[in-house]
Amino acid sequence: MPYQPRIDLDQPVRDRLMLRTVPGAVDYLAEDLRTLPATVVRRGPDRLVVDYAGPLRPLAAVRYFDVCAVELGALDTSLKDGALAALRPADGPVRFRVGEQLGEQRWELRDRLVDGYGWRNDPGSWDVNLEPHGAELGALYLTQRYGELRRTPASTNPIVGAVLVRLAKIQPGQTVLDPFCGAGTLLVLAGEMAAPGPVLGADVQSRWLSLAAENVAARGVPATLVRADARRLPVRSGSVERVLANLPFGKRVGSHRVNEDLYPGALREIARVLPGGGRAVLLTDDKRLFRETVQRTPLLRVIKEVVLARGGLHPSAYVVSKRGR
Ligand SMILES: C[S@@+](CC[C@H](N)C(=O)[O-])C[C@H]1O[C@@H](n2cnc3c(N)ncnc32)[C@H](O)[C@@H]1O
Structure with missing residues (x-):
């Protein structure tokens, strides 16, 4: 309405x-x-x-x-x-x-x-x-x-989401992907705050993808949603200029143990789908693991960190860029 x-x-x-x-x-x-x-x-x-x-x-x-x-x-x-x-x-x-x-x-x-x-x-x-x-x-x-979006228990706060989209500096027509899209909050915000080209969302949980489908439809943001593991995305190499994600922090969603395998796989995949000069904005509270993993991932580097606070946690939004052009 x-x-x-x-x-x-x-x-x-x-x-x-x-x-x-x-x-x-x-x-x-x-x-x-x-x-x-x-x-x-x-x-x-x-x-x-x-x-x-x-x-x-x-x-x-x-x-x-x-x-x-x-x-x-x-x-x-x-x-x-x-x-x-x-x-x-x-x-x-x-x-x-x-x-x-x-x-x-x-x-x-x-x-x-x-x-x-x-x-x-x-x-x-x-x-x-x-x-x-x-x-x-x-x-x-x-x-x-x-308006209110449908939410999962771990959905991104819309103000935090707006900061992530701002940091992503999405240029008109650029392809945007959220490989941990949940209910699609970041896809909706990217569609509304910028003028992206294709908007893609992936998540392992079908029930969250259903909510994402409702949200993008309700807000008039055309998006393609797929059930996929962020470590193996059905996306061509170098085809996504901007990646946005609220990663599982390993606290309320997942665990640090799970992240030890998930983060290296997901960051390798992000490095693959981004073209040189591409940018990812990733939110996490599992900060040491995240920074160490970026350091070990060829071609990626952190260029900015913004500490945000929400619900007793102090996650950081990391702006990560891929070397090359
Ligand atoms: C913090 S939530 C993202 C919240 C989302 N931005 C929203 O506003 O609803 C993390 C999401 O990652 C998903 N997830 C966990 N492991 C995954 C994996 N290996 N591949 C893709 N998605 C995964 C979870 O199902 C969950 O929806």
Whole structure:
């Protein structure tokens, strides 16, 4: 379904907004904001606080934040000419919920919103979710702006995925392959954020390939999906300019033992399918094994590492290039 936000994206607003991202992705968020009417006033490991002055539409297109919130102390001013003033509830008053983490403060806040603002407390279907870090605007959640994908238990976080695609520097028409595609998150993001030629995905698990098929179809990204082992891909040598993958970390998916065999085989195969000058962007938390394996794989070298954090882990995105032209 197309994004039908319960907020007027074309109404100019003036507000201080907290944008939450993933540790390691803050620079990419800041880079995307550079061309927007946004001034960064605070920077945290997983967020930026910005003074924003203008319509929200260009902000809503940014992929590097998942939550946008108004500070709890600034609700009144936001209601005057800020993001809260741009809310357009489906019918009736603005609906809200108050998160449990606000503790005893919850009741006072709830009464203030009901009695002072005429909002309706509706924890089941709300426009604004109040949490200690601020009043989250439901219409600006990443999942609302870009839609939710079907997921496997190890699916790639979409902000992390957007960083991987950015690092891949996909040129128009280039062939893109994810040899560990799971539910196809990276294929969808590559198709949406770049203008690739053929998009290919492989995975050993048919059930994840079914989810990938649903995801690429739902998002209109034409892709070829095959059940294959990343160590033996049915792909011609030198035919794939960009490889993207979230590798099994050997923690929740697979094990370090399995990776000791998997990584050398998969990297050899990546070296085979890339042409000289080709590039792979690979995410892993099994870092020492990964770096040692790249060193032992002829023609490949790591040219950049970006540490990202997610769910208690600190995986790195490695940009690997193949020598030659
Ligand atoms: C971390 S997940 C990838 C998640 C994916 N990017 C997504 O968003 O759903 C790793 C994937 O590698 C697959 N896998 C494990 N061993 C494999 C192998 N030898 N060849 C191909 N795929 C493999 C798993 O089935 C799993 O889907």
